[in-house]
Amino acid sequence: xxxxxxxxxxxxxxxxxxxxxxxxxxxxxxxxxxxxxxxxxxxxxxxxxxxxxxxxxxxxxxxxxxxxxxxxxxxxxxxxxxxxxxxxxxxxxxxxxxxxxxxxxxxxxxxxxxxxxxxxxxxxxxxxxxxxxxxxxxxxxxxxxxxxxxxxxxxxxxxxxxxxxxxxxxxxxxxxxxxxxxxxxxxxxxxxxxxxxxxxxxxxxxxxxxxxxxxxxxxxxxxxxxxxxxxxxxxxxxxxxxxxxxxxxxxxxxxxxxxxxxxxxxxxxxxxxxxxxxxxxxxxxxxxxxxxxxxxxxxxxxxxxxxxxxxxxxxxxxxxxxxxxxxxxxxxxxxxxxxxxxxxxxxxxxxxxxxxxxxxxxxxxxxxxxxxxxxxxxxxxxxxxxxxxxxxxxxxxxxxxxxxxxxxxxxxxxxxxxxxxxxxxxxxxxxxxxxxxxxxxxxxxxxxxxxxxxxxxxxxxxxxxxxxxxxxxxxxxxxxxxxxxxxxxxxxxxxxxxxxxxxxxxxxxxxxxxxxxxxxxxxxxxxxxxxxxxxxxxxxxxxxxxxxxxxxxxxxxxxxxxxxxxxxxxxxxxxxxxxxxxxxxxxxxxxxxxxxxxxxxxxxxxxxxxxxxxxxxxxxxxxxxxxxxxxxxxxxxxxxxxxxxxxxxxxxxxxxxxxxxxxxxxxxxxxxxxxxxxxxxxxxxxxxxxxxxxxxxxxxxxxxxxxxxxxxxxxxxxxxxxxxxxxxxxxxxxxxxxxxxxxxxxxxxxxxxxxxxxxxxxxxxxxxxxxxxxxxxxxxxxxxxxxxxxxxxxxxxxxxxxxxxxxxxxxxxxxxxxxxx
Amino acid sequence: xxxxxxxxxxxxxxxxxxxxxxxxxxxxxxxxxxxxxxxxxxxxxxxxxxxxxxxxxxxxxxxxxxxxxxxxxxxxxxxxxxxxxxxxxxxxxxxxxxxxxxxxxxxxxxxxxxxxxxxxxxxxxxxxxxxxxxxxx
Numbered sequence: 001x002x003x004x005x006x007x008x009x010x011x012x013x014x015x016x017x018x019x020x021x022x023x024x025x026x027x028x029x030x031x032x033x034x035x036x037x038x039x040x041x042x043x044x045x046x047x048x049x050x051x052x053x054x055x056x057x058x059x060x061x062x063x064x065x066x067x068x069x070x071x072x073x074x075x076x077x078x079x080x081x082x083x084x085x086x087x088x089x090x091x092x093x094x095x096x097x098x099x100x101x102x103x104x105x106x107x108x109x110x111x112x113x114x115x116x117x118x119x120x121x122x123x124x125x126x127x128x129x130x131x132x133x134x135x136x137x138x139x140x141x142x143x144x145x146x147x148x149x150x151x152x153x154x155x156x157x158x159x160x161x162x163x164x165x166x167x168x169x170x171x172x173x174x175x176x177x178x179x180x181x182x183x184x185x186x187x188x189x190x191x192x193x194x195x196x197x198x199x200x201x202x203x204x205x206x207x208x209x210x211x212x213x214x215x216x217x218x219x220x221x222x223x224x225x226x227x228x229x230x231x232x233x234x235x236x237x238x239x240x241x242x243x244x245x246x247x248x249x250x251x252x253x254x255x256x257x258x259x260x261x262x263x264x265x266x267x268x269x270x271x272x273x274x275x276x277x278x279x280x281x282x283x284x285x286x287x288x289x290x291x292x293x294x295x296x297x298x299x300x301x302x303x304x305x306x307x308x309x310x311x312x313x314x315x316x317x318x319x320x321x322x323x324x325x326x327x328x329x330x331x332x333x334x335x336x337x338x339x340x341x342x343x344x345x346x347x348x349x350x351x352x353x354x355x356x357x358x359x360x361x362x363x364x365x366x367x368x369x370x371x372x373x374x375x376x377x378x379x380x381x382x383x384x385x386x387x388x389x390x391x392x393x394x395x396x397x398x399x400x401x402x403x404x405x406x407x408x409x410x411x412x413x414x415x416x417x418x419x420x421x422x423x424x425x426x427x428x429x430x431x432x433x434x435x436x437x438x439x440x441x442x443x444x445x446x447x448x449x450x451x452x453x454x455x456x457x458x459x460x461x462x463x464x465x466x467x468x469x470x471x472x473x474x475x476x477x478x479x480x481x482x483x484x485x486x487x488x489x490x491x492x493x494x495x496x497x498x499x500x501x502x503x504x505x506x507x508x509x510x511x512x513x514x515x516x517x518x519x520x521x522x523x524x525x526x527x528x529x530x531x532x533x534x535x536x537x538x539x540x541x542x543x544x545x546x547x548x549x550x551x552x553x554x555x556x557x558x559x560x561x562x563x564x565x566x567x568x569x570x571x572x573x574x575x576x577x578x579x580x581x582x583x584x585x586x587x588x589x590x591x592x593x594x595x596x597x598x599x600x601x602x603x604x605x606x607x608x609x610x611x612x613x614x615x616x617x618x619x620x621x622x623x624x625x626x627x628x629x630x631x632x633x634x635x636x637x638x639x640x641x642x643x644x645x646x647x648x649x650x651x652x653x654x655x656x657x658x659x660x661x662x663x664x665x666x667x668x669x670x671x672x673x674x675x676x677x678x679x680x681x682x683x684x685x686x687x688x689x690x691x692x693x694x695x696x697x698x699x700x701x702x703x704x705x706x707x708x709x710x711x712x713x714x715x716x717x718x719x720x721x722x723x724x725x726x727x728x729x730x731x732x733x734x735x736x737x738x739x740x741x742x743x744x745x746x747x748x749x750x751x752x753x754x755x756x757x758x759x760x761x762x763x764x765x766x767x768x769x770x771x772x773x774x775x776x777x778x779x780x781x782x783x784x785x786x787x788x789x790x791x792x793x794x795x796x797x798x799x800x801x802x803x804x805x806x807x808x809x810x811x812x813x814x815x816x817x818x819x820x821x
Numbered sequence: 822x823x824x825x826x827x828x829x830x831x832x833x834x835x836x837x838x839x840x841x842x843x844x845x846x847x848x849x850x851x852x853x854x855x856x857x858x859x860x861x862x863x864x865x866x867x868x869x870x871x872x873x874x875x876x877x878x879x880x881x882x883x884x885x886x887x888x889x890x891x892x893x894x895x896x897x898x899x900x901x902x903x904x905x906x907x908x909x910x911x912x913x914x915x916x917x918x919x920x921x922x923x924x925x926x927x928x929x930x931x932x933x934x935x936x937x938x939x940x941x942x943x944x945x946x947x948x949x950x951x952x953x954x955x956x957x958x
Contacts, residue, residue, distance in 0.1 A: 384823045396828055403836045410840045414847070426865040428846040429920075429931075438839055576885035578906045639909040658906035659880040677882070684881045780884040780906060 003167070005193035006079045014068045014163035021061035021112075022145045028054035028138035036131035036237065048131055052123060055134065058141055059116040065148070066113055069106065069162050073099050078196050081169040082106070082162045088201035090604045098211040099202045101219075104335055104352075105148050105162035110216060112144040114223035122227065127818075129247055132234035133227070140226055143359050147352070160352060166196065204607075204630040204640045210269035218266060218289065221259025222327050225292060227251040228299065229324035229367070232317050236370055241378050242313060245303050246814055252300050252320070253807035257800040259293045264796040275641050275656045277784050278552070279792070282435040284339050287412040288330030294405035296323035298398040305391040305398075308458040310381045312395055317371055317378065319402060325364040326409065332356045338415050388463070390456040397449040404442040408435065433495060440502045443545055447509035450538050451477075451516040454524060469523050473516040480515065481508040492553035503553050510549060513542030530809055537802025540795045547792025558589055558653070558783035578658050581612065582684055583777035585722030592616050592653070596779050597624075606631050610657055610779050614646070621648075627656045627781065651787040659780035672755060672768030679763065684778065685771050687750055688721040695763050707737035713759045715767075721750055731756035731767070744768075853897040856923045866919040866928060868893040870911060878907040891917060891928065899923070903930040910935050 028051050035047035069082065073096050078084040086106075087099040100106045119137050126133055150161025167188055172178050178195055180186040231248035235241055266286065267279035280286060299319030302312040333339060336353045385392040411434065414425055428434050455461075455470045490503050517538040525531045559579035581587055581596035588594075597611040609628040614621065623646045630640040643656035675683045682691050693716040701712045712734045719727040727747055733756040734741045744755040755768040849855075851864040870876075874890035887907045892898040901919060908914075914935035921930035 385825060387824065392825065395825060399829065399832055403832050407836050407839050411843055424850050425844065426848045426850045428843070428848055429863040434843055434846065576904055578880075578884035580880055580884045641909075659878075659884055661880070675882075681882060778881060780880040782906075 001187060001190060003079075003188070003193065004191045006165075007075075007077050010068050010072050010077065011080060011163040011165065014065055014072075015161070017061045017064040017068070018145070018149060018161065018163070021058055021065065022142065022149055024054050024058035024061055025138055025142035025145050027051075028058055029135060029142055032131050032135040032138055036135055036234075044131065051131070051134065051138075055119055055123065055138060055141075058138070059120060062109070062112045062116045062141075065162075066109055069109065070096070070100060072163075076199070078199050079166050079193055080162075081164045081166045081171065084166050084171075084196065084199045086199070086202060088199040090198075091202055091207075094209065094212055095202055095207050098206050098215075101215045102202055102206055103162065105160050107215065107219065108144055108147040109162070110219045111223055112141060112148075114216075114220045115141050115144070115226065117220075118224055118227060126247055129231065129234055129244065132237050133230040136230035136233055137226060140363075143362070147355065147359075157351070158355065167192065204642075205273060208269055208273040208642070210265055210272060214262065214265040214269050217258060218262030221255060221262040221293075222289075222331075224251065224255035224258060225296060225324045225327050228255065228296070228320040232320040233367055233370070236317070236374050236378075239374075239377070241374075242306070245306060245313075245316065246817070248320075249300070249303055249307070250807045250810040250814070252296060252303065253803050253810065256293065256296050256300060257803035257807070259289070259296065260803075261796060261800045263289050263293060264793075268793065271654075271789075272645070273642050275643060275658075275782075277654070277782065278555070279789075280548075282408075282432050284412045284415075285334050287408050288326075288333050291405045291409045291412075292323045292326040292330065294401050294408075295319050295326060298402040298405070299323055301394050301398040301401075305394055309385070309389070309391045310379070311385060311391050312398075314375065314378050314380060315395070315398070319398075321364075321367050321371055325360075325367070326405075328360040328363055329409075332360045333412070333416070338419060386460050388456065388461045388466075390453055390458045390461070393449055393453045393456060397446060397453065400442060400445050400449075404439065407438060411435065437495070437499065440499070440506055443506045443549070444502065444509050447506065447513045447542060447545055450541060451509065451512040454517065454520045454535060454538070470516065472523070473512070473519040476519070477508070477512040477515045480511050484508075484511070488550075490550075490553050503549055507546065507549050510542045510546040514539050514546065517542065530805065533802050533804070533806030533809060535802070536805060537799045540797070540799030540802055543791050543795025543798060545795075547788055547790070547795050551786045551789040551792060554787045556590075556785040556787075558592060558785055559655075559781060561589060577782050578780050579782070580659075580684070580778050580780045582686070582689065582722070585688060586724075588617075589783070591618075591785070592621075592783075594783070596777075599779075602628075608660075610660075610781075612655060612779070612781065614653060614655075621646075621653075623653075625653070625655050629657050629660070631660070647790070649790060651785055652789050653783065653785050655781050655783040657779055657781050661778060672753075672757075672770045674757060675767045675769060676764055677767060678765070683767065683769065685750070685752055685769055686777075687723075687752075687771075688719060690754070690767075690769075691718045691720070692765070692767075693718055695759065695765055697759075705736060706734065709735070710737065711735045713756065713765075715756050715759075715765060717745075717754065719747060719750065719752070729754065733757070733759060742768075852895055853891070853893045853899045853928075854895065856928065857899070860923050860925075863920070863922055863931075866891070866893075866899075866921070866923075867916070868899075868919060869916050870914060871898055872912070874898075876907070876911065880906070891919060900927040901930055902927050903933055908933050908935050 031047050031051035031054055035044050035051055038044035038047055071077075072080050073083045073087050076083065076087065076089055082103060082105065083099075086102045087096065091099065101110050115137060119134065119141070122133055122137065123130060147159045148162060149159035150164065151158050166172060172188060172192065174184055176182045176184055178188055178192040180189055228248045228251055231244040231251070235244035263286070264279075266289070270276070270281075271279040296319070299316055302316040302319060305312040306316055332353075336356050338353075385395070411427075414427060417423065418425055451473075452470060455466055457465070484507065485504070490500060490507065492503060493500050517535040520535045521527060521529070521532045525535065529536075557577050559577055561576060561579050579587065579589060579594075581594055583596050583598065586593050586595045592614045595613045595615075597613055599608050599610045601608050607628055607630050609626045611624055611626060613624050616622070625644040625646060627644040628642045630642075639657065639660060641657045643654055645652045645654040677683055677692050679692055679695050682689050684690075694714075696714045696716075698712040698714060701710055703710070706712065712732065715731045715733075717729050717731060719729065721727070727750070729745045729747065731745055731754055732743050734743075742755050742757055744753050746753050751771055753768075753770040755770075756765060757768045758766040760766075848863050848865060851866055853866065853868060856864045856866050868891035871890040871892040877888040878886070884906055885904050887903040887905065889901055889911070890898050891901045903921075911917075911933075916936040918934040918936065919928060919930050920932040920934070921928055923929075
């Protein structure tokens with residue numbers, strides 16, 4: 001049957017290129033393999049030529065698929081399931097790319113596209129290493145191509161195809177309105193597209209500019225870890241056990257810089273658009289990408305040790321294999337749905353678990369087996385490292401970093417452990433502290449080693465040289481640390497004095513890292529920035545640590561209060577984090593006073609912006625934040641909040657909405673509106689709030705007025721107006737001679753009438769509130785203050801810049817060597 | 822034995838120790854019955870929202886008090902108290918992971934994780950919401 005309004009050509013082209021990419025990558029793998037195995041030079045050249053054609057064809061296919069899928073999303077061709085599921089007409093252009101990688105298929109394509117770019121550069125640059133290295137890259141391309149193939153083999157579905165039509169995806173099978181005669185057993189109506197007017201849209205949480213840039217950078221980081229891995233494998237394969245380290249080093253540095261930035265961009269996105277109040281939560285998804293980075297960085301350091309001293313080559317092999325292996329493991333972990341209960345990220349299980357597991361094992365098992373089989377052939381130095389040598393301490397640093405990564409991934413893998421052993425272990429009560437309590441010591445060790453190691457020379461250092469050089473940085477650090485201890489503060493004492501002390505120590509060590517490495521640029525390298533890549537990146541690393549330590553341990557919850565009203569906190573009361581702000585009523589909370597001034601809506605979307613004015617009590621700061629929320633957005637019933645932050649050089653003030661009024665509850669208040677409350681409770685009216693001070697029953701009441709069984713209840717009330725005035729009134733309810741009398745209290749200046757209507761046996765009361773003014777408008781929010789968070793962000797950039805400077809230098813060195821040799 | 826090997830062994834032993842201690846502090850996934858059997862102990866309670874019972878949340882009176890009834894697959898139910906704002910998708914959730922302790926007849930929750938039917942599963946479910954159904958009805 002022909003359907004009206006469908007555009008089938010892009011999909012047909014897409015299918016064609018998917019098959020082409022599958023075939024081309026397989027051909028490239030085989031021909032590169034044959035080229036690498038060729039006995040004669042002539043054979044190798046002819047195989048390599050063929051392999052290059054195949055790989056270029058693969059690159060063209062991947063970009064064609066990429067382009068076609070983007071065309072479909074951009075032109076809102078909702079007859080395609082992918083466009084329908086991930087995008088909508090109202091979406092801004094900049095987020096169309098984010099739609100592209102919201103789905104698993106798109107993110108696999110992104111990965112594949114990154115491999116393509118890297119592959120082309122490898123073909124141009126890696127000379128003798130091209131054939132073995134590209135065999136592995138091409139095979140990875142083949143594995144990724146199967147992920148989006150969507151082909152069936154004997155009833156087993158391989159991959160998930162992004163060009164599936166909406167009508168073939170099963171989505172419409174039960175939509176009665178779209179079928180002939182409203183019968184789902186009949187085929188679809190030819191004009192069904194008339195009813196498919198808009199897509200499901202991108203998840204509102206992903207509608208953030210970081211989501212446009214973070215995934216490509218992260219995937220470039222993911223993809224590039226294959227290069228050092230492939231070089232290591234090529235070294236084993238061609239039995240050139242050490243030579244590969246030279247061309248692999250710049251690649252490893254590139255990967256570390258890009259992956260590191262990619263991960264932290266995710267942190268920035270979390271900070272700016274998620275509402276857990278931070279940038280890092282030790283969530284499995286975060287851990288899964290951090291761990292390969294840590295192992296890769298360990299590998300870079302052992303590689304440097306090897307290049308300068310001949311030690312640690314075996315460790316380098318292991319680290320590069322595992323860095324890539326854990327990238328695949330993280331892919332399995334995050335896409336298979338195995339994390340289930342332990343992650344806040346909602347993953348969709350595409351039913352590809354078997355395929356994902358195969359992807360992991362097909363690389364990791366053979367490469368580890370290969371490594372251990374050739375383990376004894378890998379050269380190693382028998383002579384022991386000197387404890388005064390740089391390599392000794394560098395190796396310990398790399399080892400601690402690596403083991404810390406293993407500990408993190410071990411804890412993260414609890415769901416996998418449960419699955420394998422059928423156990424029922426859940427994360428501990430304070431899951432974040434389970435990580436922090438260990439990683440703080442790793443931070444101390446790493447920072448201390450990073451500070452001093454550069455002042456040691458490879459092989460052996462004379463004590464005189466070392467102490468002379470490191471004296472000045474150490475003195476500066478001691479002065480800065482003393483200043484910090486006197487003027488700064490680490491308030492975090494929730495976890496006891498030991499942990500608090502550890503944070504202090506880690507702060508001092510981080511300062512030491514920054515000072516010592518910055519100092520080394522002049523003391524050791526005479527200010528030659530080209531050579532200072534390592535020192536610069538270590539300065540950045542120190543800043544990252546310092547930023548994390550200060551911003552997390554001194555994070556302040558500004559919206560602390562009792563019961564949610566901005567009343568003063570009494571001694572010993574457990575503060576709560578949500579605060580309700582009534583419109584135009586200034587609430588005081590610690591450092592700031594807040595006023596909710598109104599709201600505005602996004603012109604196209606169900607997105608509301610709440611204007612909240614912050615004024616610091618010392619009068620130095622005044623600003624307006626616009627935390628916003630998607631309200632009942634496209635089937636996502638309820639509230640999806642986006643925070644808003646004010647950035648200062650030394651701190652951020654950060655707020656987000658946690659609750660807004662349900663429109664059904666907003667009713668006219670010209671009659672008495674009843675509220676049930678108890679002592680200590682509050683109730684809001686449009687211009688302030690009232691606190692129930694007490695519920696008393698009077699004992700001695702004149703019998704002649706009240707009769708024998710008369711009762712008199714008194715409820716003292718305190719009224720806080722937004723004008724700043726407070727009023728005290730006592731509402732009374734009397735039972736005299738069998739009849740109830742309620743005496744309304746009027747507070748004229750507030751146009752407020754209060755009436756105690758009933759006192760229940762359990763001492764809860766019913767208060768009637770009447771006011772002539774409008775409905776009550778309010779928002780509930782949380783607010784935080786993050787000190788020195790900028791240190792973290794700048795630290796990330798400086799680390800990356802330092803690594804890239806090293807990369808450029810290593811490329812230049814390699815070039816010089818190849819010219820001179 | 823080289824010094825570096827001693828360091829290596831010590832560090833690996835340390836890491837294993839850290840992981841084992843982690844398992845010691847770990848909690849468990851529980852049903853309402855098993856959670857009630859160990860009052861005061863931190864558990865991950867697997868349940869869902871009992872939609873027939875009222876959800877008590879009034880941000881104006883107290884934005885830090887949420888109370889509802891949770892019911893598990895065995896049909897047992899318990900009152901849950903959560904001193905925080907109501908998770909926005911509580912009513913929509915098909916499953917809840919309630920992290921907290923059972924005490925004095927109620928489950929004191931420190932954290933709630935809501936599991937919502939994902940878009941993908943929703944499409945697969947029979948009779949779910951589909952595009953176009955609204956317009957053509």
